[in-house]
Amino acid sequence: MLTMILRRIFLGLATISIVSLIIFAGVEILPGDACTQYLEQDQADVELLEKCRDDLNLNRPAHERYTEWALGALTGDLGMSVNGEAKISDLVGARFANSLLLAFFALLVGVPLAMLLGVITGLWRDRKPDIIFSTIAIFAMTIPEFVSATLLILVFSVWLGWLPGIVLTSAGSPISEFFPEILLPVIVLSLVMTAHVMRMVRSSVIEVMASDYVQMATLKGVPYWQMVFRHALPNALLPAINVVALTIAWLLGGVVVIEVVFNYPGLGRMMIDAISDRDLPVVQAIALIVASIYVCINLTADLMTMIANPKLRTMYLRK
Amino acid sequence: MSTAALTKNPAKRQRYVAVLLDMMNRPSGAIGLSLVLFHLCLAIISPVIVPYDFKLQDASLMLSQPSNAHWLGADHLGRDIFSRTMLGGREALLVTGIATPLAVLWGGFVGILFGLTGGRLDEILMRIVDAFLSLPWILKMLVLIVTFGTGLEVLIPTLAFFYGIPVIRIARAATHDVIARDFVWAAKARGHSRISIIWRELLPNVLDTLMVEGAMRWSWMLLAFSSLSFLGFGVSPPTPDWGLMISDARGYMSFAPWGVIGPVVALSSLIIGINLTADALAKALGIDRAQKAPM
Numbered sequence: 152m153l154t155m156i157l158r159r160i161f162l163g164l165a166t167i168s169i170v171s172l173i174i175f176a177g178v179e180i181l182p183g184d185a186c187t188q189y190l191e192q193d194q195a196d197v198e199l200l201e202k203c204r205d206d207l208n209l210n211r212p213a214h215e216r217y218t219e220w221a222l223g224a225l226t227g228d229l230g231m232s233v234n235g236e237a238k239i240s241d242l243v244g245a246r247f248a249n250s251l252l253l254a255f256f257a258l259l260v261g262v263p264l265a266m267l268l269g270v271i272t273g274l275w276r277d278r279k280p281d282i283i284f285s286t287i288a289i290f291a292m293t294i295p296e297f298v299s300a301t302l303l304i305l306v307f308s309v310w311l312g313w314l315p316g317i318v319l320t321s322a323g324s325p326i327s328e329f330f331p332e333i334l335l336p337v338i339v340l341s342l343v344m345t346a347h348v349m350r351m352v353r354s355s356v357i358e359v360m361a362s363d364y365v366q367m368a369t370l371k372g373v374p375y376w377q378m379v380f381r382h383a384l385p386n387a388l389l390p391a392i393n394v395v396a397l398t399i400a401w402l403l404g405g406v407v408v409i410e411v412v413f414n415y416p417g418l419g420r421m422m423i424d425a426i427s428d429r430d431l432p433v434v435q436a437i438a439l440i441v442a443s444i445y446v447c448i449n450l451t452a453d454l455m456t457m458i459a460n461p462k463l464r465t466m467y468l469r470k
Numbered sequence: 471m472s473t474a475a476l477t478k479n480p481a482k483r484q485r486y487v488a489v490l491l492d493m494m495n496r497p498s499g500a501i502g503l504s505l506v507l508f509h510l511c512l513a514i515i516s517p518v519i520v521p522y523d524f525k526l527q528d529a530s531l532m533l534s535q536p537s538n539a540h541w542l543g544a545d546h547l548g549r550d551i552f553s554r555t556m557l558g559g560r561e562a563l564l565v566t567g568i569a570t571p572l573a574v575l576w577g578g579f580v581g582i583l584f585g586l587t588g589g590r591l592d593e594i595l596m597r598i599v600d601a602f603l604s605l606p607w608i609l610k611m612l613v614l615i616v617t618f619g620t621g622l623e624v625l626i627p628t629l630a631f632f633y634g635i636p637v638i639r640i641a642r643a644a645t646h647d648v649i650a651r652d653f654v655w656a657a658k659a660r661g662h663s664r665i666s667i668i669w670r671e672l673l674p675n676v677l678d679t680l681m682v683e684g685a686m687r688w689s690w691m692l693l694a695f696s697s698l699s700f701l702g703f704g705v706s707p708p709t710p711d712w713g714l715m716i717s718d719a720r721g722y723m724s725f726a727p728w729g730v731i732g733p734v735v736a737l738s739s740l741i742i743g744i745n746l747t748a749d750a751l752a753k754a755l756g757i758d759r760a761q762k763a764p765m
Contacts (some may be wrong), residue, residue, distance in 0.1 A: 162597070169601035181617045257567045293745045294738045297713070301720055301730055309724050385761075400604075407608045408697050418566045423701065426612045438609055444605040 156454060163450040170414045170442040171224070175217050178431050224439055239436045244294070248439070250410075250417035253336060254402040261341035262348065262395055266388065269352025273387070274379065276357055291346035300339045300412040300433065308337060318415045329387070336413045340406060344398045351394040359387040389460055396452030400445040492754035494625050499750030505743025509736075513560045515518055522550035524710045533726040542732040545715070546722055555732035559740060561705050562712065563623060567752045569629040573691070574684040577634030581641025582672055586649065588663065595638075602635045604643050607694060615703050625704070629694065637680070644679040678755045681751035685748035689741050696737055712737040 223230060230239055268288075272281040291299065308316030359365060360383055369380045370407040407419035414420075418437060425433035493499035531544040542551035584592045590609075602610070610632055618624045648654060648671070657671050698704035699713030707714065712733035719729030 165597055166600045166604060169597050170604055173598075173601055173605075175711055177613065181613070252735040289745065290738075290742065293689065293693075293741050295696055295700075295713075295741070297697060297716065298734050298738055301716055301723075302734060304720075305723055305730065308655065309727055407606065408701065411701060422606075422609060423612070426609070426616050429616065434609070438605055441606055441609070442601070446600075 155457070159450060159453055159457075163446050166442050166446050170446070171221055171439055172217070174435050174438045174442075175213075175220065178435055179213055204430075211271075220435070224436075230436065239433055242433065243421070243436060243440065244419045246416060246418045249415065250402075250406070250419065251369070251408075252400060253333065253406065253415065253417060254339065255399025256333065256337045257340035257344060257402055258395075258399065260337060261344035261398075264341070265345040265348035266352055266391065268345065269349040269391075270356055270384065270387075272349065273353040273360065276353075281353075285353070288346040289348055291342045295408075296339060296343060296406075297408050297412050299342060300409055303335055303339055316413075318413050332413075333415075336409055336415055339409055340402060341413075344402070347398060348394050349393060352391050355390045356383070356387040359383045389456060392456050392459075393449075393452045394450045400448045473673060481537040489535045489751070489754045493747070493750040496750045496753065498746040499754070501645070501749075502743045502746025502750055505739055506747055509559055509563065509740045509743065512556060513563045515558040516560065519558050520553040522553040524549065524554050525708050526550070533722055535726075536728055543726070543728045545729055546726075551715070551719075551732050552727060554715060555712070555736050556711040558710045558715055558733055559707060561622075561694050562692055562699075563697055563740075565625050565629065566688055569626045570684055570688045570691055572591070572626070572630035573634035573687055574637055574680055575634075577637025578676070578680045579596060580634075580674060581638040582645045582668055584638070585642035585645030586668065586672065592642075599635055599638055602632075603639075607632060608697070611694070611698065612701075612703060615698070620703060620706055625695070625698075628693050629693060633691050633694075635701075637683055637687065640683050641676060641680060643673055644676045646676045652665065678757055682748060682757050684750045685744065685751055689748065692741055692744065 220230065227240055228238075268284050272284050304316040307314045314335050315332045316335060318336070319428050365378065365383055368382050369375075373382070406417070408417040408425060409415070411423060412419045418441070422434065422437045424430075425437065494503060526549060528544065528548040531540065531548040531550075533546055534540065534544045534548075536543045540550050540552060542555060545551055545554070580595075584595050611628055614628045654667065654671050656666050659703060660671070695704060696711070696713035700709045700717045702714075702717065705714055706712040715733040716730050716737075719726070719733070722729060
């Protein structure tokens with residue numbers, strides 16, 4: 152058990168190291184560097200370019216710079232931004248907190264709702280509640296986020312005027328100032344999330360309800376709801392941990408479009424801005440943060456399911 | 471290519487006809503296929519049948535309401551939204567229509583190859599795949615697009631490359647499932663070469679999974695493409711594109727809300743159509759996508 156956990160953690164760390172290599176190599180390979188960008192592309196004269204490269208240590212060999220960057224990142228020092236001439240860790244901090252805030256509320260709404268709907272649709276499979284909710288889920292999952300966001304803004308803020316359709320609060324403001332502006336982005340996010348998790352929960356409920364031990368319990372005469380709550384659901388909800396983990400990772404990294412639609416000052420919008428400005432150090436930093444979070448969350452979810460599910464433990468051992 | 475090779479065999483061809491019929495007998499397949507077909511036909515004939523030129527600007531019509539002459543009104547430059555909506559999917563369908571097969575082809579090939587080989591190299595490749603998957607798609611793509619431009623010659627390879635990576639995983643897993651069965655051992659024992667085993671034993675058995683995967687990839691790619699357009703990194707104006715149109719019309723939504731309706735309905739119906747088709751295909755081929763949805 153312990154060796155398995157350690158092995159899994161080691162694999163996670165290996166993935167993060169490879170990610171950092173890919174990010175660094177990717178930025179290296181692309182034409183142009185921070186200095187050509189900073190000094191207005193091609194018009195910069197050679198001397199200035201050289202001086203800038205000296206200042207930013209860009210003339211040293213790539214592997215030295217990679218080691219320095221990676222070690223710096225480990226201690227929380229992500230380097231300096233090219234454009235703002237500010238420490239990236241300071242810039243990212245507030246944005247990251249905002250993205251966390253958004254993700255937290257979306258999870259708070261989405262996960263319980265998804266569990267509930269998943270169980271309902273799973274237990275009443277192919278009957279009216281299932282068909283209604285599953286159809287809505289297909290729509291929520293497949294329609295691009297910017298489309299559903301636009302529609303919700305149209306309905307709730309343009310026609311009904313209930314909620315503000317755009318976030319005007321600046322990045323460093325206290326949490327309370329984000330209300331009620333944060334509500335529509337939260338609704339859009341939790342809509343997509345609920346749909347994904349619900350489908351997963353539904354299929355696992357169906358699977359568990361068809362299993363032998365549930366039939367056994369039914370034959371033994373266990374009352375239906377007691378059987379559902381005590382025997383079926385604990386097992387059915389377990390696989391949801393992994394989906395929720397994937398969704399959290401998506402919430403933190405992939406909400407770029409939603410943050411742009413609502414003008415929300417989170418990590419995603421910062422990423423888009425950095426890419427448009429070709430502020431490569433910031434792009435590298437955000438990429439590394441998001442990828443690390445993704446790996447860590449997946450790792451946690453895997454470990455949690457391993458601990459909660461004895462079957463998986465032995466299955467890995469046998470392998 | 472591989473499908474053509476397979477359909478030479480009458481039994482296989484019959485199976486594909488049966489799968490198609492099965493799909494059409496399911497509500498999801500019937501709705502999905504007709505939506506996809508409708509959009510494909512529209513994309514082909516729309517340049518001939520649109521009532522107005524998509525570039526034609528008429529200042530007097532700026533943000534005007536839907537009328538008999540302009541069914542969906544006009545946008546902020548006074549261009550006919552109905553014509554632009556009809557044309558708005560062509561670029562998206564062209565790009566994703568080329569990039570999807572490319573992605574499935576290279577991802578599938580690499581996945582099958584490494585699934586068959588296994589060993590240390592396979593282990594390393596999977597870590598690289600994991601690493602790529604842990605980066606948000608939009609970041610990977612934008613970095614390339616911002617550097618190399620937004621032309622088709624950049625968008626197609628970029629989409630094909632990044633969407634092929636998850637296919638490697640799927641193809642590898644499917645290959646592992648097939649390898650465990652006796653006929654691959656039998657072929658190895660008969661002394662068949664690796665290429666022959668891939669082509670004759672693995673590919674026909676992995677192909678079903680790859681086709682379903684391809685259909686799903688198509689809808690995700692379309693989503694990615696239109697999101698890129700929406701963010702201003704996709705099609706360049708004045709080419710009509712749904713993502714771009716929604717992004718343009720969004721700014722005027724408080725007084726001209728009809729501008730977003732056309733592209734929203736068109737884009738959603740195509741993506742839902744592809745998804746329903748993929749679902750029906752998976753069911754008709756008997757592949758469990760762990761999502762036993764009704765219909």
